[in-house]
Amino acid sequence: MSIVSEKTKRSGQGKYTVEKLLGIETADNLKLAKKVEAGFSFGALERVGKTAGLSLETLRGAVRITPRTLTRRRKEKKLSPEESDRLVSVSRLLAQTFELFEGNTEAAMRWFQSPNRALNGQSPIEVAATETGAREVENLIGRLEHGVFT
Template identity: 45%
Template sequence: MGAPVSLTTDAGASSFPELAAEEPAELVATVREGLPTERFDALRELLDVPSGRLAEIVGITPSTLSRRRKHGTFNKDESERILRVARLALRAIDVLDGRNNAQKWLTEPARALGGEPPLDFADTEPGAREVERLLIRLDNGVYS
């Protein structure tokens, strides 16, 4: 799932406590058990994107999302994908000095990603890793 995220934002700390787990085993257990469906809504609010767009990015169909809401939790794969995007969003907020800057950066085309918005590029694990590398470069003053 990548490096631990420093949850410097109140939104991150309260909306995604799983990412602050001290031990990797805690995070693994949480993902295996399934995230509460509230995490999807927290991520949608954090990113300020429509539910349909977020569902597409995390690979959940509208009918599956509806079923999961009734059940109350996501399955392991869905949970992992939601946390992947949450981790990137929180890192972007930290690196880009705020939620508004992060929302803009995540949703606008990025030359370093072939013109694709980082949020769309992160719909796969390799894509998310590349977005994370790009954020690390930005954090270190290496603009691409």
């Protein structure tokens, strides 16, 4: 079971999971890792953007794909394993953000794209471009879930 699936099962929700955002079916993290190693289809990137209401340009930046590489990936219809892994990371944060805002996607996306004092004035999507930054955003979401607003 993936991290987000586990969390959302505990909360009794689960409308937003990494798997649902990516449009894949997987029962656990090992199966997800295999899919990442194979590289997701380009459609997975488009699906996450559409579901989250993010432009492909914004999502491209969060997954660290250059404009030229994005064009190439669109033609190849496939993401690299590294890009796929970063897409999972961003999708995990998006799912957690949607759950934090109890499914209010508009408010969730406004928060996810707005500067945040707890992130030194950067938006969560900007910080999420690296694994270390993604962990910091995840920590912030956890603090907010528990009412710690610093």
